[in-house]
Amino acid sequence: MSANPTYAVYTLGCKLNYAESSAISRRLSEQGYNKVSFKEKADIYIINTCSVTNEADKECRMVVRNALNTSPGAFIAVIGCYAQLKPEEIAKIEGVDIVLGASEKFNIANYLQKLDKNSFAEIHSCEIDQPLEFHAAHSSGERTRSFLKVQDGCDYVCSYCTIPLARGRSRSNNIEKVIENIYEIANKGVREIVLTGVNLGDFGINEPGSDKHHETFFQLVQGIEKLDVPVRFRISSIEPNLLTDDIIRWVSTSQKFVPHFHIPLQSGSDTILKKMRRRYLRDVYSERVQLIKSLMLHCCIGADVIAGFHGETEEDFMETYTFLNELDISYLHAFTYSERSNTLAAESKEAVPLEIRRKRTRMLRILSEKKLRNFYLQNMGQERDVLFEGHVNDGWQYGHTDNYVRVRISSDEILKNSMYKLRLIAINEEGTVDGEVVSSSVDSPTFNFQLSTSN
Numbered sequence: 001m002s003a004n005p006t007y008a009v010y011t012l013g014c015k016l017n018y019a020e021s022s023a024i025s026r027r028l029s030e031q032g033y034n035k036v037s038f039k040e041k042a043d044i045y046i047i048n049t050c051s052v053t054n055e056a057d058k059e060c061r062m063v064v065r066n067a068l069n070t071s072p073g074a075f076i077a078v079i080g081c082y083a084q085l086k087p088e089e090i091a092k093i094e095g096v097d098i099v100l101g102a103s104e105k106f107n108i109a110n111y112l113q114k115l116d117k118n119s120f121a122e123i124h125s126c127e128i129d130q131p132l133e134f135h136a137a138h139s140s141g142e143r144t145r146s147f148l149k150v151q152d153g154c155d156y157v158c159s160y161c162t163i164p165l166a167r168g169r170s171r172s173n174n175i176e177k178v179i180e181n182i183y184e185i186a187n188k189g190v191r192e193i194v195l196t197g198v199n200l201g202d203f204g205i206n207e208p209g210s211d212k213h214h215e216t217f218f219q220l221v222q223g224i225e226k227l228d229v230p231v232r233f234r235i236s237s238i239e240p241n242l243l244t245d246d247i248i249r250w251v252s253t254s255q256k257f258v259p260h261f262h263i264p265l266q267s268g269s270d271t272i273l274k275k276m277r278r279r280y281l282r283d284v285y286s287e288r289v290q291l292i293k294s295l296m297l298h299c300c301i302g303a304d305v306i307a308g309f310h311g312e313t314e315e316d317f318m319e320t321y322t323f324l325n326e327l328d329i330s331y332l333h334a335f336t337y338s339e340r341s342n343t344l345a346a347e348s349k350e351a352v353p354l355e356i357r358r359k360r361t362r363m364l365r366i367l368s369e370k371k372l373r374n375f376y377l378q379n380m381g382q383e384r385d386v387l388f389e390g391h392v393n394d395g396w397q398y399g400h401t402d403n404y405v406r407v408r409i410s411s412d413e414i415l416k417n418s419m420y421k422l423r424l425i426a427i428n429e430e431g432t433v434d435g436e437v438v439s440s441s442v443d444s445p446t447f448n449f450q451l452s453t454s455n
């Protein structure tokens with residue numbers, strides 16, 4: 001093994017996991033480790049796991065096997081949510097050397113001093129009900145868009161969810177440090193930052209163990225508005241009960257935040273929302289959507305929805321379907337409910353047969369396609385700012401508008417990371433939207449933004 005061992009990272013799951021994998025990689029590279037792709041031979045393979053997928057165990061096993069097929073003697077570290085939730089299960093997977101949970105994953109370098117294969121896996125996971133430190137992270141794979149983690153963990157107890165068990169209590173960065181992170185990202189040339197967290201609207205709990213909100217997500221939004229950086233900001237998923245009028249009104253006049261919200265609904269039936277232990281009823285959700293649309297006619301609104309939750313009757317499901325059908329939203333992320341051990345819902349005796357769960361999910365996905373097409377049609381003729389992402393196919397270059405319409409134009413120039421104003425002219429055969437150039441709206445920035453110049 002060389003003096004500078006090589007390592008590769010494989011990430012399963014959400015944007016937060018991607019942001020954290022990037023942060024862990026940056027730290028390892030700073031310490032002299034050389035990063036290679038997961039398909040290449042490496043001395044160390046790191047697998048950052050997810051607890052949301054039902055197949056976590058199977059997926060993890062498969063990724064470990066692939067890594068060891070490529071480099072039979074490599075050191076295997078399994079980290080992240082599933083590693084925190086089920087460390088013993090992972091430790092039993094043949095070839096795994098170390099299992100690191102919610103806190104320890106950020107100290108991975110300390111565990112890589114000695115890379116001899118272990119005859120059994122060492123487990124280092126924390127007491128998840130104890131206050132945990134906040135670790136800042138952002139993704140840096142592509143230059144165009146970065147996911148910036150500003151909050152972690154969750155204090156809610158939705159009856160189907162294991163995330164609080166895998167990530168612990170809510171905690172977050174403070175505004176000053178988030179702004180430092182934003183300048184660091186902007187100086188790399190990134191043009192869009194997505195504020196990310198487990199329960200983003202709960203931003204503001206800084207002190208581990210404290211129940212007091214010292215800062216709020218709205219204050220963060222206001223703080224970001226003042227920054228002098230050529231970056232647009234997107235808010236990732238935010239709970240309907242935490243998406244306040246103040247935030248919506250602010251975004252509607254913002255020069256920095258784009259008109260796009262992703263608001264988890266999960267069910268359109270109050271009976272099911274109560275069984276899920278969500279903190280709102282359907283009226284709150286429709287009020288949020290109405291306020292957004294009254295202020296921002298072309299705002300994109302996405303929703304998460306779970307099909308076939310325990311006790312969901314045909315009437316409950318149709319209530320959800322009709323509610324979503326009538327609501328002015330733009331797309332859905334539909335998930336089939338599946339039981340998670342150690343959750344309240346898993347103990348329920350009202351299981352919906354799997355084929356019915358799947359049928360309902362299919363219906364919701366078809367509804368989502370209809371909604372998206374409708375939303376795109378509402379945007380025809382609009383002039384919107386498009387950030388090109390570098391995806392090129394058959395001479396077409398792709399990007400997203402501020403309000404999240406996926407757009408393409410034909411161009412010989414390399415447009416990656418440039419912002420153009422486009423007129424949206426037609427939905428094409430692949431379901432994206434063809435645009436025509438109105439202007440190249442924002443010039444290429446110089447990257448030397450300083451904290452002192454803006455605050």
Ligand code: SF4
Pocket residue numbers: 154155156157158161162163164198199239
């Ligand atoms: S809000 Fe509910 S679903 Fe979301 S992470 Fe917290 S417990 Fe899970």
